[in-house]
Amino acid sequence: MRLLIMSDTHLPRRAKQLPVPLLAELPHADVVFHAGDWVDTATLDLLESRSRRLIAVHGNNDGPELRARLPEVARAELDGLRFGVVHDTGPARGREARCAARFPDLDVLVFGHSHIPWDTTAPTGLRLLNPGSPTDRRRQPHRTYLTATLADGALTDVTLHRLPQR
Template sequence: MPTRLLITADTHLPKRAKALPEELWQQVERADVVVHAGDWVDVALLDELEERSRRLVGVHGNNDHGVLRERLPLVAEAEIEGVRLGVVHETGDKQGRERRCDAAYPHLDVLVFGHSHIPWDTTTQGGLRLLNPGSPTDRRRQPHCTYLTAVAADGALHDVTLHRLPPRQGR
């Protein structure tokens, strides 16, 4: 049975925004699994996502401290519809990323990461798919705030879609 995924990272609440965009909450309601690749900043978001999502797979990031580091791992792994999924916050510089990730995660099919706020979708020579959803709240040097959706089915990831959020009105 296909499993719908919502993939996000670098929410930085409440530093970069007071709340997640409503569109993202709508996707949380639709998703079977929510994946968060770190930099939550506020434990209240973790609590709310745990409450509102069917299943949550998340890690802490470099801006997460205290309770977030106690409750979230540095690396998370899950098998979803035969897809071996890993989640980390940082993978290092984009130069050499694919080689490093192949070496570090040879047992995975997909590795979701954050940190850069830059959307990324490549497949390494070893066949590992690397996904970064960007950020739904802090676009930095990107033209849009973003997140990803995907469907896991029959041992593969399908319909990976980068969603651009409209500009926020105020803060």
């Protein structure tokens, strides 16, 4: 199973559309995750129409229409792994312990908000993944997103994709 993981698209504030390389990944993804801060409903509509399965949440920059359509926390079991998605996990310091305590029933937590790519594992085994942002790198060297493979209950080939400078 191929996973496509993104967050903090902030359209149309930070870019006019999703980057072409990211859009090219959609037909290959069995599941698309979006960890919030869409800003516009058009991007949600696009991903809903072009994704086989979308697991998504709203973020702090998302208005009432997006909040009405998306939860604050989403959960799904895929191939025996328990996934969760949330926008903000708080400061980097203490993140693993804080998330492991808040989400003891998960194997993988996808989050966003910081625009900083993150891939760590808490002592409890909870894997934390932040794809960064494909449209707004802020102080990061690149705009980014993640892909991964899920097979036989194992998450493998977690790859951070760096998008070319605009």
